[in-house]
Amino acid sequence: xxxxxxxxxxxxxxxxxxxxxxxxxxxxxxxxxxxxxxxxxxxxxxxxxxxxxxxxxxxxxxxxxxxxxxxxxxxxxxxxxxxxxxxxxxxxxxxxxxxxxxxxxxxxxxxxx
Amino acid sequence: xxxxxxxxxxxxxxxxxxxxxxxxxxxxxxxxxxxxxxxxxxxxxxxxxxxxxxxxxxxxxxxxxxxxxxxxxxxxxxxxxxxxxxxxxxxxxxxxxxxxxxxxxxxxxxxxx
Numbered sequence: 612x613x614x615x616x617x618x619x620x621x622x623x624x625x626x627x628x629x630x631x632x633x634x635x636x637x638x639x640x641x642x643x644x645x646x647x648x649x650x651x652x653x654x655x656x657x658x659x660x661x662x663x664x665x666x667x668x669x670x671x672x673x674x675x676x677x678x679x680x681x682x683x684x685x686x687x688x689x690x691x692x693x694x695x696x697x698x699x700x701x702x703x704x705x706x707x708x709x710x711x712x713x714x715x716x717x718x719x720x721x722x723x724x
Numbered sequence: 725x726x727x728x729x730x731x732x733x734x735x736x737x738x739x740x741x742x743x744x745x746x747x748x749x750x751x752x753x754x755x756x757x758x759x760x761x762x763x764x765x766x767x768x769x770x771x772x773x774x775x776x777x778x779x780x781x782x783x784x785x786x787x788x789x790x791x792x793x794x795x796x797x798x799x800x801x802x803x804x805x806x807x808x809x810x811x812x813x814x815x816x817x818x819x820x821x822x823x824x825x826x827x828x829x830x831x832x833x834x835x836x837x
Contacts, residue, residue: 704823
C-alpha cells in the first residue's frame, strides 16, 4: 500500500521568508496530491492540490511541485505571514475506486514577526 | 449552513457509555469519511461510504460502528470505548470516493475517561 513521508516535522521561519515542506510517496500509481492546512481547533482545509499530469501549480504565495520520477512533491510558501502558522499535511492517492488518501504526519509551521 | 458540520464539538464519556457522533455535509457530495486524529500520528482513515454504501473499513474495532442513512449524513456510534480512543474525530466528504478533493468538518474532540 501507499506510504507518505513528510519532512520536516517542525519548521520555524521569520515573517517574509519562504518555507518549503517535502513529501515522498511509495506508490508509483498515485496520481493526486493535495495539501491541507489545519489551524488550532479546526479541521484540515485544502490549500492546493496537484495531479500527476502537471509538474507545478501555483496559487498566489503557495506553490506545489511534483517529481514523479523521484516520487516526491513539495509545498512552497513565499513571503510568509504569521497567519500561515499552522500544521500542514500532504497526502497521496491513486485514482481507483475504494482507495483513500494517505496522509503524511504533518509539519508544524511557525512564522514569527 | 455550508460545508461539513459535526456535532458535538466536544464529548466526554465513560468507558461504559454509548454515544454517537454526527456529521452532515451540505455540498451535494456522494462520498463521506470518518478519520481519527491522535497527537503525533498521521490522520487515520476509519470508514469510507460511497452512495451510502461502506466501501472501506480499515480494521477498526467493533466498538466503533458507522451509519450512513443518506448521502448527506454520517454517524459514528460509540460503545465501551477505551481511554486510548480519546482523539479528534474528523468527518470529510468528496464528490466521489477516490482521487477527489476531500472537505473536512471541524471535528469532535472525544475524551474517554
